[in-house]
Amino acid sequence: MEKITKMHTFQDxxxxxxxxxxxxxxIWELFKDKVDSIQFLKNHRDDIEERLAGFxxxxxxxxxxxxxxxxxxxxxxxxxxxxxxxxxxxxSLWALIARELKIPIKTTGISPLDGNYPDILIFRNYxxxxxxxxxxxxxxxxxxxxxxxxxxxxxxxxKITFEQSNLNLENVELIKGFSNDATVLSKVKDRKFDLVxxxxxxxYEIAKQDIENYTPLLNKGGFMVLDDSSYFSPGSKFFKGIExxxxxxxxxxxxxxxxxxxxxxNRVFQKL
Ligand SMILES: C[S@@+](CC[C@H](N)C(=O)[O-])C[C@H]1O[C@@H](n2cnc3c(N)ncnc32)[C@H](O)[C@@H]1O
Numbered sequence: 001m002e003k004i005t006k007m008h009t010f011q012d013x014x015x016x017x018x019x020x021x022x023x024x025x026x027i028w029e030l031f032k033d034k035v036d037s038i039q040f041l042k043n044h045r046d047d048i049e050e051r052l053a054g055f056x057x058x059x060x061x062x063x064x065x066x067x068x069x070x071x072x073x074x075x076x077x078x079x080x081x082x083x084x085x086x087x088x089x090x091x092s093l094w095a096l097i098a099r100e101l102k103i104p105i106k107t108t109g110i111s112p113l114d115g116n117y118p119d120i121l122i123f124r125n126y127x128x129x130x131x132x133x134x135x136x137x138x139x140x141x142x143x144x145x146x147x148x149x150x151x152x153x154x155x156x157x158x159k160i161t162f163e164q165s166n167l168n169l170e171n172v173e174l175i176k177g178f179s180n181d182a183t184v185l186s187k188v189k190d191r192k193f194d195l196v197x198x199x200x201x202x203x204y205e206i207a208k209q210d211i212e213n214y215t216p217l218l219n220k221g222g223f224m225v226l227d228d229s230s231y232f233s234p235g236s237k238f239f240k241g242i243e244x245x246x247x248x249x250x251x252x253x254x255x256x257x258x259x260x261x262x263x264x265x266n267r268v269f270q271k272l
Pocket of ligand 1: 201
């Protein structure tokens with residue numbers, strides 16, 4: 001751990017990275033501490049945690065900080081894409097890091113901007129949920145894959161998340177819909193991205209489709225980050241993600257993508 005505490009750039013962490021239990025645990029802890037040592041990252045994550053406005057781990061904030069810093073060496077607008085926005089934690093964080101580090105970015109977000117289950121059915125009535133899971137297999141599958149989001153006005157929440165950091169949605173394009181929907185795909189098919197975060201539907205089938213559909217849009221040298229994908233990786237201090245989408249991550253062609261770094265259940269792949 002001594003070895004990695006003094007490092008500063010994304011490349012430093014990549015060079016030192018080892019996919020071992022100790023290294024994965026240590027780097028996850030270290031990145032958490034880094035977030036707490038950088039005031040604007042800390043404030044942002046504190047707000048997300050207080051309002052239950054996002055998923056994932058505190059450590060991921062420092063990973064995004066390093067990734068955008070790394071991409072800033074392109075000296076042009078950085079094109080970022082998130083699949084699965086929820087309440088805007090990640091797209092607002094990108095905007096915040098861009099503002100603080102003076103990096104020009106353009107963000108696209110693809111999400112249904114709506115939940116898939118009524119609150120009363122899923123969260124308020126445990127027994128009803130259990131019974132429905134037995135009768136309707138898709139409910140059981142959605143729970144297993146972490147695909148349960150209560151019906152809410154997500155656009156309103158995204159605006160609030162941005163406002164909490166005095167940000168606006170000026171450089172953000174929100175595409176309402178599912179990532180595998182033909183209309184959604186047609187809106188981005190001619191675009192190129194430097195950073196793609198896949199955090200939408202966590203079933204094997206859709207995670208696999210997202211990887212297949214969106215990696216051709218990634219520039220060479222660009223980064224794809226997969227959420228909840230460390231189920232088969234070593235590590236004991238953090239939640240390792242979901243088996244289904246981790247399986248899709250395991251099947252990524254190593255001749256096309258290098259898995260350069262893993263932070264908790266977020267896996268970072270670079271396009272070769
Ligand atoms: C785990 S949440 C994302 C959390 C968010 N990235 C964050 O860090 O706070 C998953 C999101 O994906 C959305 N979603 C589900 N299926 C999707 C799909 N096929 N395409 C795009 N988004 C999807 C859900 O509505 C939800 O907003």
